[in-house]
Amino acid sequence: MSLYTDKVMDHFEHPRNVGVIEDADGVGEVGNPVCGDIMKMYLKVEDDKIVDVKFKTFGCGSAIATSSMATELIKGKSLDEALELTNKAVVDALDGLPARKIHCSVLAEDAIKAALVDYYTRSGREMPESLVGFEPRED
Amino acid sequence: MRVYADNAATTYLSKTARDKLIQCLDEFNGNPNSLHSDGQRTQEALDEARAIVAGCINAARPNEIYFTSGGSEADNQALLSAARGLKAKGKKHLITLNIEHHAILHTMRKLEGEGFEVTYLAPQSNGIVDVKDVEDAIRDDTALVSIMFANNEMGAIQPIPEIGAICKARKVLFHTDSVQAAAHLPIDVQAMNIDMLSMSGHKFHGPKGVGILYARNGIKLVNVIEGGAQERGKRAGTVNVPGIAAMAVALKEGCDNMEENMNKVRALRDRLIEGLRDIPYSQLNGDPVKRLPGNVNWSFEGVEGESLLLHLDMYGIECSSGSACTSESLDPSHVLLGMGVPIEAAHGSLRFSLDIDNTEEQIDYIIEKVHQVVELYRGMSPYWEDLLTGKREHCIPEYWNK
Numbered sequence: 001m002s003l004y005t006d007k008v009m010d011h012f013e014h015p016r017n018v019g020v021i022e023d024a025d026g027v028g029e030v031g032n033p034v035c036g037d038i039m040k041m042y043l044k045v046e047d048d049k050i051v052d053v054k055f056k057t058f059g060c061g062s063a064i065a066t067s068s069m070a071t072e073l074i075k076g077k078s079l080d081e082a083l084e085l086t087n088k089a090v091v092d093a094l095d096g097l098p099a100r101k102i103h104c105s106v107l108a109e110d111a112i113k114a115a116l117v118d119y120y121t122r123s124g125r126e127m128p129e130s131l132v133g134f135e136p137r138e139d
Numbered sequence: 140m141r142v143y144a145d146n147a148a149t150t151y152l153s154k155t156a157r158d159k160l161i162q163c164l165d166e167f168n169g170n171p172n173s174l175h176s177d178g179q180r181t182q183e184a185l186d187e188a189r190a191i192v193a194g195c196i197n198a199a200r201p202n203e204i205y206f207t208s209g210g211s212e213a214d215n216q217a218l219l220s221a222a223r224g225l226k227a228k229g230k231k232h233l234i235t236l237n238i239e240h241h242a243i244l245h246t247m248r249k250l251e252g253e254g255f256e257v258t259y260l261a262p263q264s265n266g267i268v269d270v271k272d273v274e275d276a277i278r279d280d281t282a283l284v285s286i287m288f289a290n291n292e293m294g295a296i297q298p299i300p301e302i303g304a305i306c307k308a309r310k311v312l313f314h315t316d317s318v319q320a321a322a323h324l325p326i327d328v329q330a331m332n333i334d335m336l337s338m339s340g341h342k343f344h345g346p347k348g349v350g351i352l353y354a355r356n357g358i359k360l361v362n363v364i365e366g367g368a369q370e371r372g373k374r375a376g377t378v379n380v381p382g383i384a385a386m387a388v389a390l391k392e393g394c395d396n397m398e399e400n401m402n403k404v405r406a407l408r409d410r411l412i413e414g415l416r417d418i419p420y421s422q423l424n425g426d427p428v429k430r431l432p433g434n435v436n437w438s439f440e441g442v443e444g445e446s447l448l449l450h451l452d453m454y455g456i457e458c459s460s461g462s463a464c465t466s467e468s469l470d471p472s473h474v475l476l477g478m479g480v481p482i483e484a485a486h487g488s489l490r491f492s493l494d495i496d497n498t499e500e501q502i503d504y505i506i507e508k509v510h511q512v513v514e515l516y517r518g519m520s521p522y523w524e525d526l527l528t529g530k531r532e533h534c535i536p537e538y539w540n541k
Contacts, residue, residue: 012449018519033522033531036443036463036471036486040521058522060445060464101464 004061005095011065016072019054026122028114030136031107037063039111041071043119048079055111062101063108069093070108079119083128085112110136141455142501146342146433147291147319147492148459153344156389160346163381171378172369185380188387195394196336197327198353205352205360205370206383210318210339212363213352214242214285216374217314217335220354220361221283222250225312230282234258236268236297237477239287242337243316244473247285255282265426266295266478274305283312288320288336292461292474292490293425294434296324303332312358318342319431321351322393323401328353340386343393349382400495404432407493407502411435414506418513420526422539424480424488433493436461437509438475438484440535441523442516447489450512456505461488481534483522 004012021042031038037059044052053075057067070090074082087105091097097105117134120127143151152160167184169177186201193201207213222233235247237259247257258276262268273284284306289296299315306313314335317326322343328336335358338351354360366375393400412423412435420440439447444460451458461472463486470476471485480488491505517523525531 012446013453015519029521033483033486038521056519056521056524058441058516058520059443060462061449062464063443064446064519 003098004065005097007069007093007095008062008065008097011068011094012061015064015068017054017068017075018056020056021052021054024054026115026117026119028111028116028118030110030114031059033058036060037104037107039063039067039107041067041111041115043115045079045119045123050074050077050079050082059104059107060101062097062104065094066090066097066104066108067111070105070112074112079116080128082112083116083130085109106137140501140504142457142497142505144456144458144491144493144497144501144505146494147431147490149341149347150344150494151496152341152346152385153389153392155392156345156385159388160381160385163384167380167384171380172367181380184384185378188380188384191387191391192351192353195322195326195390196353197329199329200356202371203353203356205354205374206378207350207352207374208348209350210240210316210337210342211242211350213337213339213350214240214316215246216352216360216363217337217354218243218246218250218283218285219363220359221285221312221314221335222253222255223361224359225282226255230280232256232258232278232281234260234273234276234281234284234286236286237261238266238290238292238474239285240291240316240318243285243287262295262478264479265429266290266293266424266474267426267429268297268302270298270301270305273302274309277305277309277311281309281311283314285314285316288315288317288326289324289431290425290474291319292472293436293478294319294430295425295478296320296429296431299333300331306334307332318350322390322397323432325397328355334358338390340382340389343389345386345389346382349379349386351386401432403495404493404497407497407499408433408435410499410502411491411493411505414502415509416539418510419537420533420535421513422484422535424475424478427540431492433497435491435493436475437489437491438480438535439487439489439513439517440484440533441520441526442487442513444471444486444488446516447487447509447512450515451489451505451508454504454508454512456508458492459490461490462486483534 024042026043029040087109169181171182321338336353340349341347444462445464475485
């Protein structure tokens, strides 16, 4: 069996939603260069809906694929739906990841959560309970 | 275009070795321990292989050559033999480098568990150990110095003759893991005062699963595998004569053509180095001159090695990386970190290991595609963005070696 599934390789070779949103409503960044992964997510929110999402990632093939898949899973979804995104959902959508790459999916989930925290902070709206005291797990 | 540039991981089987392997499978497939004609014919093929190997490294006698399952077994046996053999004489100290192969490092850890003390010397920033550091580390109770001939990841060649001379003068055993050097660099165990040396067949176009331990006569080997009188009682198990015979001819072919091969591969290596040096914030790892003829190890800031490797593979270029993501652990290459390469630069490293079948056209293709993928991944890297805007500091100068 190859290291990565076809879905992972597809998202690595053709990553979706790469880039920056200049007038983003929320930006989140997790990871650091010492660990070898950094993910940065940009959200555009209208009427409680994520109308656009972009990412930039420094990292391995699975870091890029999980970023890409995570953005696909929340694009067009409501804020509440985005809040519920788990790393497991990202892994499942990619048909699995090798055990030692699971941390990439955790990073992707946390990057989205960090962007949502930034959105609620900036907009002055009440922070959802699940985001209160949020700390990225991989730093 | 397909470009195989991972010859330090393994080489293809040469035609000479393949022909020998098949001939032996057909004609010398007896058990060399059998007394009947089939066994004895096979024994002769084994003797011939032993004599060839001895000649290639200028061993004094063929019976100083022991065949093993590979380089790792040879490394294990060399270290365990020196340490356990000299323990009774009060020797309890071993010296090695922190950039050795894990076959050495993990065996050293095992010996630490048995009560030995190990000094792990760090090389200089070019990946080469200072000979004086080796000399200073030797103590009255030092049993062994084990220092690799050339590094598998970044290619630096260690000062083996100088270390051999010091060990001889201080009456300390000297082992060298020459898995990457055999058939690629000249080796003379007598002139270089090498007491033990390890080699692996598949690193020089021989088959996998066979290796060599040279041990000078007078060194008492400790068995790693028990159970029979093969290899002068030092390595049990029915001998893989076809594999060994094929390895021996591959080694000889490499040694016979060494000068010509070295010149050709070095020229390709230097062409690749020249072609990559205009990429800003990137650097060659390891000494630019005292390095294996085919090794180019390069770090690119702001990008991660595994993604570069996977994308190059899509273009047909096969290489390796020292990034954490390509290892079994969460840390990047212990070799790059051990010689002082910053961890961020170690994450963004690629290793190309070239060989005689690579061409200038392939090198130019690698250069073109590396430029492309580095630019691509820097373009999507928030880390690179931070370096450009000054939010984070560079750890590599803008232009290497300028």
